[in-house]
Amino acid sequence: MSGLAVAVAVLVLSACAPTVKVEAPKEPITINLNIKLDANVRLQLEEKAKDDIKDNPGIF
Numbered sequence: 001m002s003g004l005a006v007a008v009a010v011l012v013l014s015a016c017a018p019t020v021k022v023e024a025p026k027e028p029i030t031i032n033l034n035i036k037l038d039a040n041v042r043l044q045l046e047e048k049a050k051d052d053i054k055d056n057p058g059i060f
Contacts, residue, residue: 053059
């Protein structure tokens with residue numbers, strides 16, 4: 001009977017093993033792409049600054 005008791009104990013302990021469930025979320029996944037595009041403005045300011053330095057060489 002001790003063999004049967006060991007088998008039952010193994011079954012009971014294996015039933016208590018932690019499990020991991022992978023489920024899809026109930027709400028849709030949203031990705032917020034809040035991107036600020038200011039490269040064009042920066043380029044225009046750099047060109048304006050170069051022109052100002054050419055027009056006023058003694059400013060610095």
